Amino acid sequence: MSRFFSDKFNGLTPYVPGEQPKNREYIKLNTNESPFPPCEGVIRALNRDERSKLNLYSDPSASALVEAISSVYGVRAENIAVGNGSDEILAFIFNAFCDQKKGMAFPDITYGFYPVFASMFGVAHRVIPLDKDFKIRIEDYKDIKDNVIIANPNAQTGILLEKGDVEALILQDRSRLVVIDEAYMDFAGTSAVELTKKYDNVIAVQTFSKSRSLAGARVGFAIAECNLINDINTMKYSFNPYNINRLSIIAGREAMLDTDYMKSCVQKVIENREYTKGALEAIGFRVLDSRANFLLAESDTVSGRELYNKLKERGILVRYLGDRRIENFVRITVGNREQMDALIAAVKEILCECERKE
Amino acid sequence: MSRFFSDKFNGLTPYVPGEQPKNREYIKLNTNESPFPPCEGVIRALNRDERSKLNLYSDPSASALVEAISSVYGVRAENIAVGNGSDEILAFIFNAFCDQKKGMAFPDITYGFYPVFASMFGVAHRVIPLDKDFKIRIEDYKDIKDNVIIANPNAQTGILLEKGDVEALILQDRSRLVVIDEAYMDFAGTSAVELTKKYDNVIAVQTFSKSRSLAGARVGFAIAECNLINDINTMKYSFNPYNINRLSIIAGREAMLDTDYMKSCVQKVIENREYTKGALEAIGFRVLDSRANFLLAESDTVSGRELYNKLKERGILVRYLGDRRIENFVRITVGNREQMDALIAAVKEILCECERKE
Numbered sequence: 001m002s003r004f005f006s007d008k009f010n011g012l013t014p015y016v017p018g019e020q021p022k023n024r025e026y027i028k029l030n031t032n033e034s035p036f037p038p039c040e041g042v043i044r045a046l047n048r049d050e051r052s053k054l055n056l057y058s059d060p061s062a063s064a065l066v067e068a069i070s071s072v073y074g075v076r077a078e079n080i081a082v083g084n085g086s087d088e089i090l091a092f093i094f095n096a097f098c099d100q101k102k103g104m105a106f107p108d109i110t111y112g113f114y115p116v117f118a119s120m121f122g123v124a125h126r127v128i129p130l131d132k133d134f135k136i137r138i139e140d141y142k143d144i145k146d147n148v149i150i151a152n153p154n155a156q157t158g159i160l161l162e163k164g165d166v167e168a169l170i171l172q173d174r175s176r177l178v179v180i181d182e183a184y185m186d187f188a189g190t191s192a193v194e195l196t197k198k199y200d201n202v203i204a205v206q207t208f209s210k211s212r213s214l215a216g217a218r219v220g221f222a223i224a225e226c227n228l229i230n231d232i233n234t235m236k237y238s239f240n241p242y243n244i245n246r247l248s249i250i251a252g253r254e255a256m257l258d259t260d261y262m263k264s265c266v267q268k269v270i271e272n273r274e275y276t277k278g279a280l281e282a283i284g285f286r287v288l289d290s291r292a293n294f295l296l297a298e299s300d301t302v303s304g305r306e307l308y309n310k311l312k313e314r315g316i317l318v319r320y321l322g323d324r325r326i327e328n329f330v331r332i333t334v335g336n337r338e339q340m341d342a343l344i345a346a347v348k349e350i351l352c353e354c355e356r357k358e
Numbered sequence: 359m360s361r362f363f364s365d366k367f368n369g370l371t372p373y374v375p376g377e378q379p380k381n382r383e384y385i386k387l388n389t390n391e392s393p394f395p396p397c398e399g400v401i402r403a404l405n406r407d408e409r410s411k412l413n414l415y416s417d418p419s420a421s422a423l424v425e426a427i428s429s430v431y432g433v434r435a436e437n438i439a440v441g442n443g444s445d446e447i448l449a450f451i452f453n454a455f456c457d458q459k460k461g462m463a464f465p466d467i468t469y470g471f472y473p474v475f476a477s478m479f480g481v482a483h484r485v486i487p488l489d490k491d492f493k494i495r496i497e498d499y500k501d502i503k504d505n506v507i508i509a510n511p512n513a514q515t516g517i518l519l520e521k522g523d524v525e526a527l528i529l530q531d532r533s534r535l536v537v538i539d540e541a542y543m544d545f546a547g548t549s550a551v552e553l554t555k556k557y558d559n560v561i562a563v564q565t566f567s568k569s570r571s572l573a574g575a576r577v578g579f580a581i582a583e584c585n586l587i588n589d590i591n592t593m594k595y596s597f598n599p600y601n602i603n604r605l606s607i608i609a610g611r612e613a614m615l616d617t618d619y620m621k622s623c624v625q626k627v628i629e630n631r632e633y634t635k636g637a638l639e640a641i642g643f644r645v646l647d648s649r650a651n652f653l654l655a656e657s658d659t660v661s662g663r664e665l666y667n668k669l670k671e672r673g674i675l676v677r678y679l680g681d682r683r684i685e686n687f688v689r690i691t692v693g694n695r696e697q698m699d700a701l702i703a704a705v706k707e708i709l710c711e712c713e714r715k716e
Contacts, residue, residue: 002558002585003454004505004535005592014595017418028414030396037410046409046605051401054609055392086443087598097362120596147362177362193606199359213413217605227360234363238478240445246574247404247605251412277711 033336034213038280039261041254086207086220091236103146111155135302158290184292186211199226225279387691392571397619399612426614444565444578450593456481461504471512516648542650544569558583577610
């Protein structure tokens with residue numbers, strides 16, 4: 001820390017992204033990326049002509065991208081805000097709508113960035129434990145006056161909160177904002193986007209990083225009532241108006257418009273998820289009922305940390321989160337079938353090793 | 359404004375970027391972009407193979423880019439922070455090092471984003487008027503206890519503060535941080551990067567948007583003593599760790615390594631700048647002594663606002679800032695020779711029209 005760092009950041013602990021090792025090639029199952037390349041339209045659209053125009057600023061309103069989202073989701077452009085990944089959108093939301101008086105509430109096991117955003121922007125935050133089965137119990141939010149953010153399906157667990165429960169959460173207290181972080185929703189079920197047309201106290205946040213195979217382009221968006229979107233855009237225009245670069249606007253547009261490709265990727269991921277879940281359960285793992293593109297799994301034979309280390313030695317990276325209540329679990333991104341077979345084979349090997357030792 | 363917007367943003371007025379009209383093709387001389395495409399290395403490096411990997415997250419440490427900056431500027435990687443444009447870096451700096459107690463001081467005429475950042479992050483700010491010739495007088499900063507940010511060459515005026523004056527500013531008060539925003543320095547003279555090796559209270563900020571023809575890629579960086587860089591990176595990792603997308607990391611690397619191309623572009627811009635300045639002075643304009651890639655110019659015959667409007671009617675976009683003290687000026691980005699000739703011809707026409715009316 002320098003001698004100039006502001007006191008207001010005493011105690012700020014930055015987010016730690018999943019490791020991106022450069023020393024060797026891993027089967028990378030640790031950051032919930034898509035195992036499939038972006039759709040062909042993305043690759044083609046970033047042609048020499050577009051690359052040659054990188055001397056010009058991007059469109060701050062990113063209208064080509066916003067129009068594509070608008071047409072696919074059936075909402076108006078004024079109901080859409082776009083960001084440099086959904087992390088930026090989430091940061092704008094924490095900053096715009098929360099402070100010391102109106103805080104943010106979220107589950108104890110969820111996206112690890114929420115407490116960091118709260119700390120970064122001086123937002124009071126309240127942690128609501130998941131139940132013993134790692135589920136969100138909406139009754140626990142009934143008397144919470146703070147705004148609420150829910151990842152749905154939930155980060156780390158993958159468990160889905162059904163649409164009726166999401167609506168009930170919104171209706172519990174209309175003076176409270178409910179943010180639904182739907183990074184993994186394309187793998188799961190019905191988005192809260194429809195609810196944003198009925199209620200002015202809900203924001204649906206989505207990303208291009210998972211189902212649309214564009215983690216490397218950094219594109220995310222929010223859909224909500226237009227005054228909420230205006231406020232998010234006030235943050236953007238007070239922070240970084242050209243927040244999405246030229247090529248990512250084009251890539252995002254193409255990826256949004258190719259719904260068939262997205263759906264085919266999602267279908268394969270779901271098949272591989274269920275296949276992997278079955279294989280892990282067959283060798284004694286407890287695997288949570290994930291509706292996302294990852295699995296949270298634990299075994300009685302090998303600890304989460306050990307499994308992570310032994311997989312890494314074998315060239316397979318999974319995520320060991322180490323958080324309280326899930327310290328024995330590893331989080332495994334669902335990749336393609338070959339990657340899953342390699343994972344399952346390695347896990348079996350490791351279990352045999354551990355059993356021999358006992 | 360929604361009913362959820364935090365009170366802390368009462369009075370926040372977002373930055374207004376230069377207009378990016380889509381209704382017709384303009385000669386665009388309003389946002390200080392380079393008239394030249396990025397170097398061939400950039401265009402080639404963003405090949406199909408790299409575009410096919412957009413499903414993978416970018417490297418949060420952006421080490422390929424940092425290494426290129428490190429080798430060109432002769433500083434260590436630990437002295438470099440990179441951002442999604444220099445706007446993001448500047449935002450991190452305002453937030454990291456300033457607050458209500460330690461504010462930020464800057465000139466009355468400078469980059470219009472500084473007061474917005476101050477307002478966005480709840481930073482006390484102090485405005486120090488330029489002298490009557492639009493120059494920074496470093497004596498005026500002698501007793502300022504706040505941190506100081508200077509665009510050098512200065513935004514809007516293009517006037518350069520000589521390196522000796524920059525060093526004097528740093529030495530005036532070592533308990534104060536001095537930020538030198540060098541967006542236009544490649545067109546002007548000697549960067550403060552060397553001073554960052556001697557002093558721990560200075561940060562040099564640069565961008566790829568001007569001399570390196572990458573405005574559309576959004577890449578900027580800071581060079582400073584390593585603890586200052588750590589603090590900037592604490593902001594980044596608490597806000598958006600994957601802040602630079604995959605393709606912009608590659609583009610930035612290539613643009614940084616091709617110093618010859620950058621220098622040839624800069625040389626042409628300087629020639630066109632002096633050519634245009636001469637032509638405008640020959641028809642009675644007052645043109646400030648810009649060392650940047652733009653000219654701030656005024657005429658007694660036509661007001662700044664009228665000149666802006668009449669140029670726009672003719673398909674030429676310049677920037678009318680309208681700020682106090684420069685309300686009669688327009689800011690003209692230096693383009694290629696054909697663009698400058700078109701501008702000069704249009705200005706002559708407009709002057710004739712105005713003179714006829716009188």
